[in-house]
Amino acid sequence: MPRFANYLSQGMTDLGYEVEVWRPKPYLYKLPVPGILKKWLGYIDQYVIFSFGLFLRTLFEGEQKLYVLSDQALGFWAPFVAGKAHVVHCHDFLAFKSAKGEISVNPVGFTGRLYQKLIFKGFSQADNFISVSKNTKYELEEILNKQPKISEYVYNGLNPIFIIGNRAKAREDLGKQIGRSIKDGYILHVGGNQFYKNRIGVIKIYDALRDRSETHIPLILIGTPPTPPVLEHSGASKYKDDILFCSGLSDEMVKFAYQGASLFLFPSLAEGFGWPIAEAMACGSPVITTDEAPMNEVGGDAAVYVTNLKPTDNLEQWAKVASKKVKAVIEMEEKELQEVIQNGLENVKRFDSQKTIPIYLKAYNQKYG
Numbered sequence: 001m002p003r004f005a006n007y008l009s010q011g012m013t014d015l016g017y018e019v020e021v022w023r024p025k026p027y028l029y030k031l032p033v034p035g036i037l038k039k040w041l042g043y044i045d046q047y048v049i050f051s052f053g054l055f056l057r058t059l060f061e062g063e064q065k066l067y068v069l070s071d072q073a074l075g076f077w078a079p080f081v082a083g084k085a086h087v088v089h090c091h092d093f094l095a096f097k098s099a100k101g102e103i104s105v106n107p108v109g110f111t112g113r114l115y116q117k118l119i120f121k122g123f124s125q126a127d128n129f130i131s132v133s134k135n136t137k138y139e140l141e142e143i144l145n146k147q148p149k150i151s152e153y154v155y156n157g158l159n160p161i162f163i164i165g166n167r168a169k170a171r172e173d174l175g176k177q178i179g180r181s182i183k184d185g186y187i188l189h190v191g192g193n194q195f196y197k198n199r200i201g202v203i204k205i206y207d208a209l210r211d212r213s214e215t216h217i218p219l220i221l222i223g224t225p226p227t228p229p230v231l232e233h234s235g236a237s238k239y240k241d242d243i244l245f246c247s248g249l250s251d252e253m254v255k256f257a258y259q260g261a262s263l264f265l266f267p268s269l270a271e272g273f274g275w276p277i278a279e280a281m282a283c284g285s286p287v288i289t290t291d292e293a294p295m296n297e298v299g300g301d302a303a304v305y306v307t308n309l310k311p312t313d314n315l316e317q318w319a320k321v322a323s324k325k326v327k328a329v330i331e332m333e334e335k336e337l338q339e340v341i342q343n344g345l346e347n348v349k350r351f352d353s354q355k356t357i358p359i360y361l362k363a364y365n366q367k368y369g
Helices: 002-014 035-059 073-083 094-099 109-122 134-143 166-176 197-212 228-236 252-258 275-282 295-302 315-330 334-351 352-367
Strands: 068-069 086-090 126-129 151-154 185-188 219-222 243-247 263-266 287-290 304-306
Touching: 002 068, 002 086, 002 352, 035 073, 068 073, 073 086, 073 126, 086 166, 094 109, 126 134, 126 352, 134 151, 151 352, 166 243, 166 252, 185 197, 185 275, 197 219, 197 228, 197 263, 197 315, 219 252, 252 275, 252 315, 263 275, 263 315, 275 287, 275 295, 287 295, 287 315, 295 334, 304 315
Parallel strands: 068 086, 086 126, 126 151, 185 219, 185 263, 219 243, 263 287, 287 304
Antiparallel strands: none
């Protein structure tokens, strides 16, 4: 979570606080050794050298210093600060739940389960937590073996680059980037290949939509290059020439993609938070996402919802049902569409980045009464 740590650091510095960011340094990793050995030297940098240095630094620090772990995944180091003023930020517990076998579609090997066990053992020694959402706060309190002294949720601030713009101009700029005319619109998905992003489900919904409607707008999937299974499904589609994968786009170009989209389709199986929902709404795109936390927490009353795809569901049938919602949004009259867009813009005011840092500070100050 380097971006989030930098966000916190800069925000607190701007408020006049002295901030130090401590993170492992690649002392041994930089040595000219074979790849497999380099990997293990990296582990020594992290879990031996950095841990020893952290122990020494925290041993003699004064009581007025607050230690902030920017992610519960850094829980390995929580015991070093558990007896001092501290706060742990919690983002999501998908990896932890997968390691416990609670997410059957994402099996985890022995080393992964051991790693998550060590993380949990570490952060469970902490007493003060700030979660990124109500859902994450609920999950934290479910898995802890104790009642935390502080447990609050604070929404992250939305990147201010994501704003509403000229739809036609955005389509023109993105079309030049991807080498295709998209002036009539497109369905957009933004996300990687993580199991919960449900890229195959997105493709199946698109197939079902094209089968049942006269629309010819393409599907654009922005994110990491697709995996072989995703490519297999897209290649088998009757509409494969209209399914476009785009990788390596700048934040500016992603903004244009949101601004020009006919709708943003985001049927995730799960999420840590679901920032693309808020980003799309901030850029004036109608959003269709999953009616399950935390997606419906982010989307609020401004999104259109589809049911979650369960492991026991028939994928084709689920996609057909979901495609009806997509068709309805695409065929909205302009007046109704503008109402949806305005509802989205109102909804994302909850994620104002200018207000978030002071809220964090208020939560931090609770530690000192």
